[in-house]
Amino acid sequence: MTTATTTRTAARVVDAVKVYGVGDTAVRALDGVSVDFPAGRFTAIMGPSGSGKSTLMHCAAGLDTLTSGAAYIGDTELGSLDDRRLTLLRRDRVGFVFQAFNLVPTLTVAENITLPLDLSGARGDREWIDALVDVVGLRDRLHHRPSELSGGQQQRVAVARAFAGRPEVVFADEPTGNLDSRSGGEVLGLLRRAVQQTDRTVVMVTHDPVAAAHADEVVFLADGRLVDRMDSPTAEKVLDRLKAFEDVRS
Numbered sequence: 001m002t003t004a005t006t007t008r009t010a011a012r013v014v015d016a017v018k019v020y021g022v023g024d025t026a027v028r029a030l031d032g033v034s035v036d037f038p039a040g041r042f043t044a045i046m047g048p049s050g051s052g053k054s055t056l057m058h059c060a061a062g063l064d065t066l067t068s069g070a071a072y073i074g075d076t077e078l079g080s081l082d083d084r085r086l087t088l089l090r091r092d093r094v095g096f097v098f099q100a101f102n103l104v105p106t107l108t109v110a111e112n113i114t115l116p117l118d119l120s121g122a123r124g125d126r127e128w129i130d131a132l133v134d135v136v137g138l139r140d141r142l143h144h145r146p147s148e149l150s151g152g153q154q155q156r157v158a159v160a161r162a163f164a165g166r167p168e169v170v171f172a173d174e175p176t177g178n179l180d181s182r183s184g185g186e187v188l189g190l191l192r193r194a195v196q197q198t199d200r201t202v203v204m205v206t207h208d209p210v211a212a213a214h215a216d217e218v219v220f221l222a223d224g225r226l227v228d229r230m231d232s233p234t235a236e237k238v239l240d241r242l243k244a245f246e247d248v249r250s
């Protein structure tokens with residue numbers, strides 16, 4: 001008999017090790033990390049520079065491979081997939097938001113949002129996309145080109161694009177890194193609403209305690225290891241936690 005679990009896991013890594021390079025110059029970017037990202041939650045990954053945040057995100061999202069250990073999206077182990085299946089998984093089950101907005105300049109806002117679906121030949125769920133346009137507040141900009149938008153508006157398009165295919169999990173790598181604090185706050189509020197209103201999962205790498213405070217939970221890395229988790233973070237609590245790492249290291 002199987003027991004139903006109430007907490008679904010959107011993504012996780014188990015005993016994740018990532019070594020870059022070989023010999024004397026080898027860097028152990030992840031040193032045995034096990035962490036799960038619960039479905040329907042907004043999780044931030046934090047830690048000092050070089051602690052392995054981006055590496056963890058890239059390996060969890062199937063953008064890079066682990067040296068040893070395992071990464072899962074839902075129940076699918078990424079290491080078991082050949083290149084073609086991995087590409088399909090990234091296309092159909094995962095969304096991405098990067099620091100650079102990566103919009104196509106010649107396409108309109110509406111076309112940029114549906115681009116991944118159009119490329120895959122999927123019809124997409126038009127009602128879902130219509131609702132997304134309202135969540136990101138771009139109804140009156142749909143026929144504009146990216147160059148006619150502010151940075152914050154461009155990142156909102158990128159967020160809508162990431163959610164367009166109803167992915168199981170959206171990975172965001174420093175999504176507010178190129179934005180002023182006001183636009184950044186809007187994008188973070190938007191990620192939060194997307195999680196709450198549409199029951200999606202977001203995993204975000206950030207070095208900004210204010211950004212991390214928008215998440216439901218923060219996981220902390222130091223020297224390639226998971227060292228702490230914090231529920232209901234505030235910027236002050238996150239900052240204090242980061243300072244404690246620095247005190248230990250100095």
Ligand SMILES: Nc1ncnc2c1ncn2[C@@H]1O[C@H](COP(=O)(O)OP(=O)(O)OP(=O)(O)O)[C@@H](O)[C@H]1O
Nearest residue numbers: 020021027029048049050051052053054055056207
């Ligand atoms: N492609 C690579 N080749 C060699 N070393 C790498 C590579 N990518 C990352 N590293 C090293 O792995 C470690 C972890 O890097 P990573 O980018 O994951 O850290 P981070 O916590 O995201 O850092 P930051 O906050 O500065 O972006 C660092 O020591 C980095 O120099």
